[in-house]
Amino acid sequence: MKKRDFKKKFKSAFKDSTPGLKDKIISKCEVTDQLEAQEPKKISFPTLVSLRKITAIAICLAIFITGLSVGMFIPLNDVVETAIPPKTYVHLDVNPSITLGMNYEDKIVECVANNEDGKIVIKNLNLVGMDMDTAISTILSSMYVNGYLTESSNSVLVSVDSHDDERANELLNTISTKIGTVFENSSLECSIIAQLFSVDEVLLQRAGENGISVGKMFLVDKMISALENYVDDDTSMLANLSIKDLNLIYQNRPNKGAQDDPFVEDIVFGEVGGYVNTEVALSILLEKIGLSVDDIQIEEINVGISTENDTNKMFYTVCVSLEPLNAIFECIVDCETGEILKIRAEIPGIDTQ
Amino acid sequence: MFSIHNQGNKAVYTRNGEIEALIKRIALSDTGALGELYELIKTDIYAYALSKTANEENAEDIMQNTFILIWKSARQYVPYGKPLAWIFTIEMNLVRQHFNKNKRLIPLDDTNSAELYDADFSEKIITNDFIRQMLSILNEEEREIISLHVVSDLKHREIAKLIGKPISTVLSKYNRAIKKLQRKAKEMEVR
Numbered sequence: 001m002k003k004r005d006f007k008k009k010f011k012s013a014f015k016d017s018t019p020g021l022k023d024k025i026i027s028k029c030e031v032t033d034q035l036e037a038q039e040p041k042k043i044s045f046p047t048l049v050s051l052r053k054i055t056a057i058a059i060c061l062a063i064f065i066t067g068l069s070v071g072m073f074i075p076l077n078d079v080v081e082t083a084i085p086p087k088t089y090v091h092l093d094v095n096p097s098i099t100l101g102m103n104y105e106d107k108i109v110e111c112v113a114n115n116e117d118g119k120i121v122i123k124n125l126n127l128v129g130m131d132m133d134t135a136i137s138t139i140l141s142s143m144y145v146n147g148y149l150t151e152s153s154n155s156v157l158v159s160v161d162s163h164d165d166e167r168a169n170e171l172l173n174t175i176s177t178k179i180g181t182v183f184e185n186s187s188l189e190c191s192i193i194a195q196l197f198s199v200d201e202v203l204l205q206r207a208g209e210n211g212i213s214v215g216k217m218f219l220v221d222k223m224i225s226a227l228e229n230y231v232d233d234d235t236s237m238l239a240n241l242s243i244k245d246l247n248l249i250y251q252n253r254p255n256k257g258a259q260d261d262p263f264v265e266d267i268v269f270g271e272v273g274g275y276v277n278t279e280v281a282l283s284i285l286l287e288k289i290g291l292s293v294d295d296i297q298i299e300e301i302n303v304g305i306s307t308e309n310d311t312n313k314m315f316y317t318v319c320v321s322l323e324p325l326n327a328i329f330e331c332i333v334d335c336e337t338g339e340i341l342k343i344r345a346e347i348p349g350i351d352t353q
Numbered sequence: 354m355f356s357i358h359n360q361g362n363k364a365v366y367t368r369n370g371e372i373e374a375l376i377k378r379i380a381l382s383d384t385g386a387l388g389e390l391y392e393l394i395k396t397d398i399y400a401y402a403l404s405k406t407a408n409e410e411n412a413e414d415i416m417q418n419t420f421i422l423i424w425k426s427a428r429q430y431v432p433y434g435k436p437l438a439w440i441f442t443i444e445m446n447l448v449r450q451h452f453n454k455n456k457r458l459i460p461l462d463d464t465n466s467a468e469l470y471d472a473d474f475s476e477k478i479i480t481n482d483f484i485r486q487m488l489s490i491l492n493e494e495e496r497e498i499i500s501l502h503v504v505s506d507l508k509h510r511e512i513a514k515l516i517g518k519p520i521s522t523v524l525s526k527y528n529r530a531i532k533k534l535q536r537k538a539k540e541m542e543v544r
Binding site: 019024026032202206232 | 388409424520529
């Protein structure tokens with residue numbers, strides 16, 4: 001049973017079993033109100049807490065004023081010396097992996113390269129103190145200049161880790177827009193996956209074990225959780241894929257846009273560069289078998305990974321059916337070259353390879 | 354010019370808005386609003402209680418008490434866009450109280466050992482055969498996560514925050530649980 005259908009059945013079973021207690025509950029609430037109306041008023045605990053709160057605030061104010069007068073506060077612009085940790089982290093993965101820490105003013109207070117390629121990108125860049133917009137532009141420009149961003153390698157994973165959910169959502173939109181603009185100015189098309197997440201010790205450990213950034217690890221975990229084709233054992237394989245390859249799988253997932261699509265919170269746009277898309281893969285098959293899209297029914301177009309010879313090769317499995325003959329045509333298409341690697345036709349009475 | 358396509362789940366956002374509006378009315382002692390809220394989230398509340406207690410009677414009690422507490426606490430609710438999290442927090446506290454009252458052993462680790470759970474999956478306790486069979490193969494944590502995600506459409510991140518577990522733990526437990534359930538459902542189909 002497909003995951004989608006199972007979840008529907010599971011939810012429906014609970015819906016059918018839920019008891020009808022509305023009237024009983026409303027009646028109990030009305031009785032509760034009547035009883036409370038009859039009780040004498042007591043001094044409530046919140047009042048006592050408020051007094052304590054006021055005292056605490058007064059003490060804090062006193063410390064603050066004293067602190068100001070002896071100059072113990074360091075201006076926030078001297079970000080290297082401040083003890084205030086970043087409010088938000090933004091992780092950028094292309095294959096260079098870079099983490100930016102920002103304060104409440106969206107100024108960069110920390111910049112860390114998570115891999116060797118990342119170190120090359122930020123070498124000689126002094127990003128601390130910059131505003132977020134400028135820092136993102138600077139990093140992307142460096143990636144472009146160093147050959148990490150090209151027409152065929154245009155996938156960017158943006159991961160935002162912030163305690164403030166609303167702010168994090170806002171930031172995700174802003175950063176995605178900024179990246180798109182930078183690409184546009186360089187006449188490049190970009191393909192972005194932007195996600196929100198929280199970093200915890202377990203994620204940090206898993207990322208470390210797999211030698212990848214926390215943002216990429218989170219995406220991999222999400223894909224294993226949500227996509228039927230992948231299980232825990234595939235973690236290492238997926239972790240070794242480039243962002244471009246993960247993007248290809250992500251953007252061609254079977255339940256994309258459906259109600260149970262677990263990636264609905266992510267911002268995604270742009271075609272993955274360097275690979276033929278599913279429409280092209282389909283047209284390659286149709287051309288081979290001499291049919292048009294109106295003649296056939298699309299059964300499936302899936303992305304697969306071949307790990308032969310220790311290299312990852314992405315391919316499409318394209319399968320169509322032809323009603324009048326009850327025939328099935330299936331082929332494997334190389335995502336990079338569009339070459340047909342294998343083709344098979346199944347026509348009742350005949351089986352061709 | 355490119356355009357950003359935010360795949361935000363509009364249905365969930367609308368539902369949250371609806372729930373918040375009802376809580377606002379409940380705060381003004383509107384029993385009609387309480388009735389409407391009941392109809393909107395009854396399955397979410399019941400499913401969670403049943404997933405934790407594995408007992409229909411206890412789940413009904415917890416469900417009732419959850420709505421009564423919502424009625425009593427609506428005035429204290431501060432709108433922040435995630436009313437279900439507030440409601441589930443109320444329910445979780447009630448579940449904890451239920452266990453404390455009955456001095457039930459609450460499993461603290463991830464062991465999928467039947468001996469740790471005194472949940473009785475007999476027909477007397479859960480009458481729906483499908484639910485009973487599905488819940489019986491999961492441990493308590495898995496039942497909780499499955500209920501919150503599959504029935505109530507909470508995101509894994511929200512579930513992690515609610516139950517105080519790392520998100521990667523939630524993801525991997527969910528993944529294991531859903532695969533177990535799919536296998537079981539397939540077995541039941543074949544029989």
